[in-house]
Amino acid sequence: MTLPQPDRVDGYVDLRSYAAIGDGRTVALVALDGSIDWYPTPDLDSTPAFARLLDAANGGQIELRPAADFTVERSYVEGTNVLATTFFTDTGSVRVTDSLNTGVAGRLPWGELARRIEGLDGEVEMRWSVAPGSSFNTASPWVQHSVHGPVLQVQGTTMAVRGRDIGEEQASDRDLSGTFTTGAGSRHLLAVVSTHEEPLPLPDLDTIDDGVDRTIANWQDWSREFQYDGPWADAVERSALALKLLLHSPTGAIAAAATTSLPENVNGGKNWDYRFAWVRDTAYTLNAMIRFGLREEVHAAVSGMLKSVREQGTDLKVFTRLNGSRADGAEVLDLPGWRGIGPVVNGNDAAAQLQMGVFGDLFNIVQLYVDAGHVLDTGTGRYLADLADLACDVWQRKDSGMWELDEERHYTTSKLGAWHALSCASHLADLGQIPGTPERWRAEMERIRNWVETNCWSEERGSYVWYPGTDQLDASILLHAISGFDRGERMNSTLDALRGELGRGPLLYRFSGAEKEEGTFVACAFWMAAALDCVGRRDEAAALMDELVPLANDVGLYTEMIAEEDSSFLGNFPQGLSHLALITAALTLGEDRD
Known part of the structure; x- marks a missing residue:
């Protein structure tokens, strides 16, 4: 697909313009015009030296593009997270291959962003610059001249530009830049170490x-281990590769998204930091990875998560930092945000919330x-038995819910x-994997079921409601068609009620009234497809998938939300939960087709 040169409005491009590349510790976002506008180093949750995404004036970027107007085509190299972009101008064409290079045995012990440039035909004048930003207004970048050439310094990060046939390097006191011309068959290199x-x-x-070729081979070796030949295979593979981008290789933690503070509402106010590892997202990711036969990632994620939660004791947190430590609350930063839509935050206040869903996620x-x-080790088994006993009591409390809301309710x-936690605990006890009293757990399961069926069902709405005493709806109930809590008449009726009130074409809002403050939630739409299949409405589920899958951007990535008016992207990107929900739906429908 040939696309026009993207417009930069006050220095920002549309969120659909971005593709993501990564190396197992961090992610860089490459805009359609060749600018890398987001690149934290050394880790995804580090303060980024390149953050034009959130601060066009002072955030910093790595530019590489034709000097003249252009059109563009791009795609990932097959089976990889290496991006190939072809620019077409009136005088010729050129291909740029972007890679966050990996080593022979995994991530390199330094960051290595490589941009290979190949002239295809004619001549194309190219311009480039490496301009670090202010690291969220905490530092002033500067150029240090060393015996080996200029070195960029910003907030403890040291960078060097390595180049081949990229013209004479121009150095200011804050950045490096240059121009060069490609010809048919010419080859050039721009790298930031x-x-x-x-x-x-x-x-x-x-x-x-x-290293670019080695990185391509590494990704393709990983993709060959990936086992899926069901429906929507291309979208499922791309989603699996997107999730792999978000996996923090040192600990096995899985980030919810690669960014912070991209707005859920164009009027501002709903901006969050998602560079943390949610227990919920880890559970869904493991479901997919186990199905795909990815043994190493599965064990790393399970062992890392269990180590982290055991250190917390019975005070379970919804998410942790990528290194496994406790997350901090949100700090509001003095930055404009994407297209001036703030606030920009570092950290997340939901770190201190009680969310009972975390019990089900962990046991899942x-x-x-x-x-x-x-097989579980003895210590983990005992810990989980204690948590199951706690779940028998704690379910009667109010909490902040799956959507991390300020008001606690039932x-x-x-x-x-x-x-769901007690269901899993009983199953694990039956297998001899955890000690404890499964008889009590099963009895409490029945109490919870009776409570929900008595207090959370509305005959008038023909639906499960968000909480007792309201007629409002909540799309997260879809997960409990998938979990098996209810796949009968009540759930069937609930799906119709959800689509009637929260649905906008194939898309779905999270809960009643959400349309006033945010876009449609991509994951909810895919959960609807899976839930339709679970209640036996397979043709409807498949038709919905056929509508949803093309809503990705040109390289197959999804953000958190999509605006119903124009299908523009909202929220953090790429969003793991969106891709996980796509995979869940595809696997669910694929099972039934098989």
Whole structure:
């Protein structure tokens, strides 16, 4: 698909313009015009030296593009997270291959962003610049002149630009830039090598260029381990690769998204930091990875998550930092935000909330792991038995719900999170994997079921409601068609009620009234497809999938939300939960077709 040169409105491009590349510790976002507008180093949750995404004036970027007007085509190299972009101008065409290089045995011990440029035909004048930003207004970048050439410094991060045939390097006191011209068959290289608070290696140019090919081979080796031949296979593979981007290789933690503070509402006010590892997202990711036969990622994610939660004791947190430590509350930063829509935040206040769904998510992780043929250690088994006993009591409390709201209530799906935890715990006890009293757990499951069926069903609405005493609806109930709590007449009727009130074409809002403050929630729409299949409405489910899958951007990625008016992207990007929900729906429908 050939696309026009994107417009930059006050320095910002539409969120659909971005593609993501990564190396197992961080993610860079590449705009359709060749500008890298987001690149935290060394880790995804580090303060980024390149953050034009949130601050066009001072955020910093790595530019590489034709000097003249252009059109563009791009796609990922097959089976990889390496991006190939072809620019077409009136005088010729050129291909740029963007890679966050990996090493022979995984991530390199430094950051290595490589941009290979190949002239295809004619001549194209190219311009480039490497301009670090202010690291969220905490530092002023500067150029240090060393015996090996200029070095960029900002907030403990040291960077060098390595280039081949990219013209004469121009250095200011804050950035480096240059111009060069491609011809048919010419080959060039622009690379940024970085470290944080440690010495900086300077790999030779052949090694960096070879690293692009090695990175492509590494991704393709991983993709060959990926086992899926069901419906919507291309979208499922791309979603799996997107999730792999979000997996933090040192700990196995899975980030919810690669960014912070991209707005859910164009009027501002709903901006969050998603560079944390949610227990919920880990559970859904493991479900997919186990199905795909990805053993190493599964074990890393399970062991990392269990280590983290055991350190918390019975005070379970909804999410942790990528290194496994407790997350901090939100700090509001003095930055404009994408297209001036603030606030920009570092951290997330939901870190201190009670969400009972986390019990179900954690037990779901463990059951998936055990049912895949693995064994728990004794200490983990005892810890989980204690948590199951706690779930028997804590489900009667109010909490903030799955949507992390400020007002605590008796949310329906929070109770069902406890129900799911006890279901999994009973199953694990039956297998001899955890000690405890499953008789009590099963009895409490029935109490929860009776409570939900008595208090959370509305005959008038023909639907499960958000919480007792309201007629408002909540799309997270869809997860409990998938979990198996209800696949009968009540759930069937609930799906119709949800589509009637919250649906906008194939898309779905999270809950009643959400349309006043945010876009439609991509994951909810895919959960609807899976839920339709679970209640036996398979043709409707497949038709819905056929409408939803093309709503990705040109490289197959989804953000958190999509505006119903014009299908523009809203929220953090790429959003793991959106891709997880696509995979869940595809696997669910694929099982039934098989």
